[in-house]
Amino acid sequence: MAGQDIQLHDTTLRDGARPAGRALPVDDRLAVARCLDGLGVGFIEGGRPGAAEDTEFFRRAAGELRLACAVLVACGVVRAPGASAATDPRTRELLAAGTPVVTLAAVSDSRRVERAPGTNLAENLAAVGGTVRHLVRAGRRVLLDAEHFFDGHRANREYALEVVRTAAEAGAETVVLCDGDGGRPADEVGAVVSDTLYGTGVELGVHCRGGAGRAVAGSVAAVAAGARQVRGTVSGYGWRRDADLLSVAAHLIVTRGAAALSGGSAALGAAVAESAGRAVEVVSWQVGAESAGGDRSRSSASVLLRVDGVATAATASGGGAVEALDRAVHRALDPVLPGVRRLRLTGHLARVPAGHAGTAGTAGTAGTAGTARVVASFADGDGRLDTVGVAADTGAAFLRALLEAVRRLTARERHGDGRTADRGPSAAHGPTLTEPTLTGTD
Template structure:
C-alpha cells in the first residue's frame, strides 16, 4: 500500500517478550542423543568442551549422558563436578525408570542417577503400549508403576525430574488412552515436565500440533517436545509444538543424532527468537550462534554443512544477478532476517549469473569501492562469464576471484616473474613412482632455480616453488596445502578432457580456495597453486616484486 511503512527485518535480535529461562526451557541433548550419530564419538574431554560452548550460548539445560550405562559417562559426571563451571546451563543426568519387579530405591541405575551430582534428572519412559509389551516385556500397569515409583523416589531425593515419553506420538496414534495415562501418571508423581517424543521422526507438523493440543487439554501437564528428523520436519515440528503450548524444547547442536539426526537446536533457537518472538537466550547471545555451531563442529571433528539454516556459509549467500541487484538496494528483499542477528554475514557469490551489482557488492566485501568503476566492472563481468564458460567456478574459489578483481581494477601486484616450470614423473627400479619438479623464476632482481621431489607432481611443484621463493618470502613456510580436488569437465573426451583443479590452502588460522582450469592437469594445478601462493603472501602483507610484470 502506497505510503505504508514496511516492517523491518529483526535487526537487533531482541524479541518483544523479555528473557525468562523458566518460561520456555531450552534443553540440549548433544552429549547423549547427538553422540548416537554414525561416525561421531566424543572423549570425555570433548564432551566437557562441547558443554562449555553450549553454556556460552546460553542454553538452559545440558544433558550430559547416561551415568549408569557406561564408564565414559560415569567419568564425565565425575569430572564435570570439578571442571565444569556453568554460568547459564544446568547439567542434567539421563537414565531409565526402575526395572520391572524392583523397588526404585534398590535399582542400581536409579542410584547412579541419584549420585550423578546433578540437580535435574531426565527419565526415559515407555509411552507406546506396543513397546511396553514387546520391548520391556511387562504389563501396562507395571510400566505405569515403574514411572510413578521412580519419579517419586527421585523427587524425594531432592531432584527436579523431567520425563521423556518415548515413542509418544506413535503410541498416541494407536493407543491414545494409554499414552495419555503415561503423561498423567508422570505429572502426578512429581515430574516437572513430560516431554512428548517423536522417537521415530516420522510425524508431520499438523499431527504434532493437534496431538499437543489434545494432551494439554486432557492432562494439564507441563509439556516438552523432542523430535527426530527422519521426515525432515524436526525443527518445524518443534516450533509447531511451541505454538500449540509446549514450554520445553529439546534438540542437538547442528542436528547431530542417529539415523537422520535430531531437531537442530540452533535452528530451533533462531526460529523461536526471530519468528515467534520468544527470548530463550540471555540478551546478546543469539549473535554467538554461528561461532558456537562451528566450534562444536570442530570439537566433534565434523565438516560444517554450508547449507545449514542460519549458521551455514551459504545461508545468506546470493548468486543470481537479479537477486544481487535487489540486495544492493535493500538487503531485506532477499533475506528472511538480518544475518548479523545470528553472527553471520551476507555473501555475494560470483558466477556466470553475476552482473555489475554482484561484482560491486563483492568488491565492497573485499574493501574495494567500485561504485565509480563502471568500465572495470564491465570487464570483470565479461571475464567471469568467459572463464566460467571454460570451466572456472569462482564461487568455490573466492581467493582466485579476489586476485582477478584486483588485477582488473587496481592492477595485481606480483611477487615474482616466472621463467618456466617442469615436472618429471618416472618409475624407478623396484616399481617406485617418483615425481621431480623444477621451477625457474626471478624475484627482487635475483634468479632462482629450485628442484624438489614430492609424493606426486603437484606436491613436487609446490615444494619447488616454495624453495625458489623462501629467501625472499620466508613466511611461505607457514602455508599448508590442505585440500586438492580434480574434476574432469567433459568425460566424453577421455584423456584429452579439460580438467578443473581446486586447491585449499591454510595459514593455520584461515583457509582460502583457488582454481585452475586446463586440458593439462599439471598446468591446471600450477595455476591454482600460483593463486594460492600469491593470495597467501598478500595476506601476510609481503612486499611485491617491484619489477614483476
C-alpha cells in the first residue's frame, strides 16, 4: 500500500439515482455533483448519454459545472455486435457528452456472452477492443467495467482475464472488476483481484455490492490485493447496495495509513476518519452481584478496554448493572480521554424480547438468543446526547450506547466543538466498535 494512490469513483448519480422514485431532476443532479466534488472524490459518474435527462445533464454540466477535485464521467456500453464503433449510435452519444473520461460496460462472463443473441466470445472481445480503441483515439480516457467478472472468473477464468487484457491493450487505463449480483465474501474478492492482477498486469479497480457491510469489506479486501480504484455511492445509497465510499475512505485512512488515497480523496478519507473519533475497543466485560449488607445487593462491573490500541481497565459498583458499567467505563476512560468526564448518564430505557433473561437495569446472560435495545440519555455540559445500543443483552447494548456517545463526543472535540447540543438518537450496532465485538458474562 505504501505510496499507492487509491482512486474513489462515485456512482451515486447513476446507480444511486436510477430506480423509480429516486430519479433526480437536472438541477438536483448538478447540486449533488458539486457536493461530491467538495467531498473530494476522484470520479463522478453522471449517467448514460442518450436518455433525455442524462443528455440534458451533460449539456448543462459543460457550461455550469466547475469541478475542483473530481472528473465527470459519462457511462455507456461497448458497440453493438457486428457494428463499427465509429458509426455505433451509443459510442457517438458517449463522445457527444464531452466528458474527458468515459466508462464502458462489457460482459466478462463467457456464459452470458454465449447466451446473448448475435454475438460470440470472439465478437465480444472485438467489441471491447474496438470501442476502447476508438474512444482513446478520440481523446478520451477509458475505464472498462468488466461486468459479472467474479462469476465469469469462476466459470471461465481464461476468458475473463482475456477481456481484461483486451481492454488494456486497446488503451483502457483501468479495468474495474464488477460483482454484478453482490454479496461476494471479502476473501473471495481479494483472491480474484490478486489472481487477475498476477495474470494480466493490468491496473484494476473494483465495484462491490452487498448489504450488511459486505460491499465495504469486499472493497477493502480488493485494495489489499492490489486494486487501485474503488467504486460505490455515498453512504451506499441506491437499490443495488453499492459500497459506501465514505466508509471505505475512512477504513483506508484509519487502518492502512492511506496517504494511499489520491488527490482530493485523501482529504475526504482524513475528514471521515477524523469524524469517527477515538478508537475505543471493548476487549471484555463482566457484571455480577455483590452484597450491600442485609438483604440489599449491588451490581459490580469490570471492563477491559483499548483506546487507540492501548489497554485500560477498571472496576466499579452501582445500584444496577447499567450504573456499574457506566462507572467502570468512566474510570477506565477518564484518565486517557479527559473530555469524557463531562458525559453524565441521565437515564436509560431497555427493551428486551420476550423470553430474554435481561431486564432494564440488569444485564442478561451474554449470548442469550434475542436482541436487546437500550436507549441512553447523557448530559454533555449544557447539551443532551441520546444514543441507542443493540446487542444480545442489555449490558452489551448499554456498552454500545455508551461508547457511541464517547465516539461522538471525541469526534466533536477534534473539530473544536466539545459541546453536543440536542442530538437525536444514534444507533450503535457493530461498526461503532472496533472488532472483536463485545464479549462478557454476568
